[in-house]
Amino acid sequence: MIALLQRVNEASVTVAGETTGVIGRGLLVFLAVQPDDAQATITRMAERVLTYRVFADQNDRMNLSLLDEGLELLLVPQFTLAADTRKGTRASFTRAAAPDKAIEYFERFVAECAQRLAVVETGVFGADMQVSLVNDGPVTFWLEA
Secondary structure, three states: OEEEEEEEEEEEEEEOOEEEEEEOOEEEEEEEOOOOOOHHHHHHHHHHHHHOOOEEOOOOOEEEOHHHHOOEEEEEEOHHHHOEOOOOOOOEOOOOOOHHHHHHHHHHHHHHHHOOOOOEEEOOOOOOEEEEEEEEEEEEEEEEO
């Protein structure tokens, strides 16, 4: 599983002109499921996303997490994060899970996060999404589990 975290002041996802998810201050996370992922992977990645220290403390050091601050989370499925780009000029997606597994695992991931955080919004799996954000920093981290 791959998660690309972006610290944001605000973010939203729109599909066919309708907003499907919107948050204020928090994290925008693009998530890719890989073929070898299991329930343990989902649990571990959810824990990392929720507790990864990306927000400033009183000394302006990144020591606080999404949970510490009680902020918001926008989760967007993005299989292209699992692309193999090492050769040629066209990506291979053999490192991405099949759509049926990916949607199930994405939904499980959303559910795990929603158990611990008040605001969890999402994009739409398989849709053509327009994502808007105001990146804070910018601060962006790539996590793998």
